């Protein structure tokens with residue numbers, strides 16, 4: 050498969066013009082072609098959620114999408130979450146609640162939660178658990194991730210940042 | 212001895228935010244697979260469990276490497292000098308025969324991962340399949356095919372111990388309780404798969420190997436040795452490591468191939484395993500059968516214990532611990548926290564045509580704790596007493612205590628910790644609720660486990676296991692630079708535990724500076740002193756002890772210099788808040804200024820002090836036992852066999868808590884893996900040795916839905932066996948949870964007269980047991 054497609058990935062507001070094979074996954078394109086390695090790959094078969102990013106306003110598993118499908122769409126990854134030195138409330142909360150250990154799953158959980166909370170910062174506890182059960186973490190036992198997202202939701206509701 | 216938890220006076224004892232986190236939450240962590248490479252490797256793996264390799268043919272134009280190309284690369288051959296260990300060899304790429312599904316046969320190289328994968332799929336592999344053995348009992352049956360010709364009966368380790376009084380004590384005992392337990396196979400499953408990236412450095416003319424490992428220094432030693440090169444020609448870097456849990460402690464054959472390729476081709480070569488490879492061909496754990504018999508006196512006191520352990524070690528022995536590690540740990544620690552003087556055990560490690568076994572968080576102890584805690588519950592039922600009572604009668608109370616196998620338990624709180632847990636669980640209230648629920652056809656259960664965990668042990672413990680390589684000590688080199696910044700270079704190598712933060716707290720207290728001034732450098736063989744890494748709940752205890760020792764030396768020098776320059780007696784110098792002051796006066800000097808003087812104004816000391824401010828210290832401790840009690844409250848749905856966890860409670864004594872937040876995180880994560888062990892995760896082979904659980908949708912790691920909130924209670928017994936008074940806490944959560952959960956499941960199902968003695972207790976197994984019980988009654 051040598052035929053390549055010229056596409057533009059708009060990552061966190063910056064255009065990346067790249068040329069990829071049609072079968073290249075979005076996760077690989079973001080990591081290898083655009084050099085943004087914050088999006089992690091834990092399974093490449095759509096179960097772990099480490100590769101979760103936001104494409105055109107939807108949370109997606111970037112290992113299950115082809116890069117060509119994201120051509121021209123607005124893509125948000127973990128690298129775009131902080132505003133310069135200012136961490137996003139979710140990032141702050143993950144640190145404050147010790148919601149990460151090795152940090153490998155963290156970008157996926159952050160983007161998953163970001164998408165959900167931006168839609169509905171009033172997410173109930175049960176809905177939140179359902180949401181967070183989409184992704185895997187092997188280190189934390191989840192409890193602190195749940196607390197962190199709840200904490201961040203409160204901050205985001207209050208509209209302190211963004 | 213102290214009860215409860217101390218109020219912190221310095222940095223130690225505070226839940227400081229982790230130094231590690233800001234980079235990780237920004238996505239700027241550096242993991243091995245983030246590095247670009249000129250060439251990517253895809254391994255061609257054996258599709259069959261056993262057989263003779265006839266041909267491996269690469270597609271036209273492909274660059275392929277097989278065992279023939281690696282003739283000069285030595286085999287992986289870890290060694291034990293005890294327990295009838297039979298050394299076996301693993302070629303890094305299989306030559307002649309294959310011994311498990313997934314064993315690497317060849318490496319394909321291409322400029323991208325996709326191309327390498329395409330080519331690897333087109334490699335033509337011809338293997339003359341032979342019959343495979345998967346089960347440990349089948350492997351020791353007469354006439355079973357041999358996995359390695361030199362291991363007769365497929366046994367690679369055959370260990371026996373018996374106390375002199377065992378036979379008499381056992382014969383005289385009036386009550387006997389026996390059970391057989393089975394632990395199915397698991398995968399440690401770090402979320403970051405294994406990865407290696409080796410690059411030829413044309414300037415220094417050596418290889419820089421980044422890899423996801425828990426033991427960078429030992430990896431350098433063994434990889435250089437296998438390839439046949441000087442260690443100085445290899446620099447190993449463990450950058451951010453996305454979890455390991457033991458799986459990344461053992462040498463990956465693939466890493467050797469990647470390093471060899473970079474050296475041979477003078478370029479950069481990378482490999483990142485995919486999840487399927489990780490599930491089928493990294494390392495497995497916990498595949499054990501235990502036959503356990505307890506002999507009790509009339510007062511329900513355990514007077515003798517007999518165990519027979521059969522551990523399935525897979526097709527090869529992992530380096531450095533060998534596949535014997537589970538069997539030997541089971542033998543040494545089976546009696547648990549109980550005062551039993553007579554003990555007899557046989558422990559065998561058995562080869563099969565399955566993925567090799569390696570240490571996984573808890574190593575054997577989740578299984579043996581499950582065994583002895585089931586035994587205790589069964590004995591309690593036989594004596595008509597409750598679970599806490601039988602344990603209270605048997606727990607060790609006086610310390611130091613030497614076990615029947617010669618382990619020395621340091622100061623701890625076995626009874627007190629259990630009592631705290633039992634109190635918190637409110638047993639009487641639960642029993643009332645349970646009775647009411649049963650009337651409505653709902654089955655609630657409570658279960659507990661008490662255990663102690665050997666942590667932070669030094670070289671003698673590894674030597675006792677007969678290991679050729681005896682890890683144990685750690686070295687820390689601690690310096691203050693001329694600007695006053697503190698740098699600790701450690702041989703240990705964390706993989707997500709927040710060790711940098713915890714060590715900075717210990718060092719900051721000793722030097723009177725803020726932890727922000729302390730940088731901890733790890734995971735680079737060029738920048739750190741030789742050391743071992745993270746495993747066996749040791750890093751904080753041992754690297755922490757070494758850091759404390761080194762900091763004390765630096766502190767002594769700082770005080771001496773301050774006394775000199777401030778013209779005071781050293782006893783009068785107090786370090787704190789970045790300043791050395793003469794107590795009771797306003798004479799003071801910033802530590803920064805002292806540091807500058809130590810390098811740039813050495814003339815001021817008139818030769819009393821050698822220039823510079825750097826010291827090194829090595830700690831090789833005896834080992835210290837943490838202890839805990841886990842209590843699980845569950846509800847079993849008898850229609851579906853589903854187990855719901857209502858509540859999970861842990862009372863833990865891990866000595867001094869350096870950073871309580873990190874300790875809690877270790878327990879949460881450990882318990883989650885224990886829950887997985889008890890109820891969900893299982894590597895399944897079919898009878899022919901093919902593996903059926905090759906995706907995360909088949910192998911079932913729990914999600915946030917399955918892991919309940921975990922209530923924690925701490926005690927701090929301050930032990931003399933650890934310099935910092937901290938005990939290890941990395942594995943305890945995983946060790947205690949399966950036993951507590953399965954005891955709870957059995958308590959819930961007590962009305963049906965079933966006994967679930969196999970983990971994971973999946974819905975299918977629970978339903979099978981209920982059906983069998985119903986059929987027996989009918």
Ligand code: FES
Pocket residue numbers: 089090091092093094095096097098099100101110111112113
């Ligand atoms: S890497 Fe995409 S879901 Fe696991």
Ligand code: FES
Pocket residue numbers: 148149150151152153154155185186187188189402453454707
């Ligand atoms: S923090 Fe390691 S996998 Fe979640």
